[in-house]
Amino acid sequence: MSALDDRRADLPDLTAARGVLALWVFAYHANLHLDFAGAGGVIGHGYLGVDGFFLLSGFVLTHRHPDPPQTVSAYAQFWWKRLVRLYPTHLAVLLLLAVAYLTASAGGIRPHHALRADGHELLLQILLLNGWGFSRGWTWDYPSWSISVEWAGYLLFPLGAWAAFRFDRRGTIAALAVGVACLEVVDRTSSSGLNLSYHGALLRFFPEFAAGILLVRLLHLLPRRPPAWIPGTAGAFLLALGFALGDAVTVAGLWCLLWTLATPRAPILTSVPGLVALGALSYPVYMVYTPVELVFARIWATTHLNPTESSSYWLVAMFASVLLLAWIVATLVERPALRSLAARRPDL
Numbered sequence: 001m002s003a004l005d006d007r008r009a010d011l012p013d014l015t016a017a018r019g020v021l022a023l024w025v026f027a028y029h030a031n032l033h034l035d036f037a038g039a040g041g042v043i044g045h046g047y048l049g050v051d052g053f054f055l056l057s058g059f060v061l062t063h064r065h066p067d068p069p070q071t072v073s074a075y076a077q078f079w080w081k082r083l084v085r086l087y088p089t090h091l092a093v094l095l096l097l098a099v100a101y102l103t104a105s106a107g108g109i110r111p112h113h114a115l116r117a118d119g120h121e122l123l124l125q126i127l128l129l130n131g132w133g134f135s136r137g138w139t140w141d142y143p144s145w146s147i148s149v150e151w152a153g154y155l156l157f158p159l160g161a162w163a164a165f166r167f168d169r170r171g172t173i174a175a176l177a178v179g180v181a182c183l184e185v186v187d188r189t190s191s192s193g194l195n196l197s198y199h200g201a202l203l204r205f206f207p208e209f210a211a212g213i214l215l216v217r218l219l220h221l222l223p224r225r226p227p228a229w230i231p232g233t234a235g236a237f238l239l240a241l242g243f244a245l246g247d248a249v250t251v252a253g254l255w256c257l258l259w260t261l262a263t264p265r266a267p268i269l270t271s272v273p274g275l276v277a278l279g280a281l282s283y284p285v286y287m288v289y290t291p292v293e294l295v296f297a298r299i300w301a302t303t304h305l306n307p308t309e310s311s312s313y314w315l316v317a318m319f320a321s322v323l324l325l326a327w328i329v330a331t332l333v334e335r336p337a338l339r340s341l342a343a344r345r346p347d348l
Contacts, residue, residue, distance in 0.1 A: 058212025
């Protein structure tokens with residue numbers, strides 16, 4: 001039995017992939033301030049790292065829960081588990097930002113954008129609704145829009161996975177084709193491609209989340225899985241082609257690379273030092289970027305420094321700060337929450 005066929009087995013290359021995606025998203029956001037790589041190319045498309053997370057989320061959940069029981073108690077148990085994984089880190093960063101805004105306000109410092117400390121927007125983030133089209137803009141911990149749409153996916157996952165595993169091979173391929181077509185339509189009709197966050201994020205998320213689910217189903221249906229280098233080669237080709245042809249093509253490449261990483265005959269990314277550890281830390285790394293960015297932006301504004309003039313220095317300083325804060329949040333919040341969950345529900 002391969003690791004893919006054992007739902008309890010870890011897939012370390014996928015954990016390492018999370019590390020790569022976290023680096024890609026961080027580089028994209030840092031580049032908006034530091035301009036070390038221009039607006040195009042690999043770094044300029046780093047917002048698509050989030051799409052990689054959406055694919056991974058659907059895949060890993062389905063690997064762990066290939067045929068979720070269809071009962072109210074099973075639904076509630078699944079949702080509770082997902083909420084405990086998401087919410088403590090999300091809430092911790094929101095509280096940190098709230099303290100920062102209150103402290104700054106007491107010192108006479110106002111946010112550069114009024115929505116950054118808006119009460120209505122804070123409530124939306126607390127309720128994980130800020131990625132569902134209700135938010136007015138980039139506020140509070142703005143990367144949490146993706147956590148909001150992930151939560152929407154989790155709410156529908158038990159039913160979606162149950163339906164997907166009723167497809168035969170032809171139905172699975174047809175469903176994947178429909179998802180690709182939907183994503184292509186979103187890409188072509190959006191002025192910013194798939195770089196959609198507060199408005200249109202669900203249209204970006206659901207085809208990708210479903211594609212991750214359907215990949216697990218397809219791999220279970222194939223009588224003989226092709227060597228990993230075949231989808232890997234296709235993925236690398238589509239990834240490079242997508243930078244010129246459109247975001248949906250790039251996501252198709254990421255999907256093929258996910259296939260490769262899920263079915264390797266030998267470790268691929270796990271051989272790179274530090275990637276698995278970074279992948280395990282990827283969620284807090286993603287979530288704590290906002291408070292780190294706010295601190296550095298304040299430093300630049302106060303000292304009248306131009307960060308683009310020493311972009312390498314500031315890039316290292318920002319990444320080190322993100323790693324440190326992510327480690328603190330993981331140590332004090334995320335891991336204790338998960339340990340508590342495991343202690344209370346050893347079957348999960």
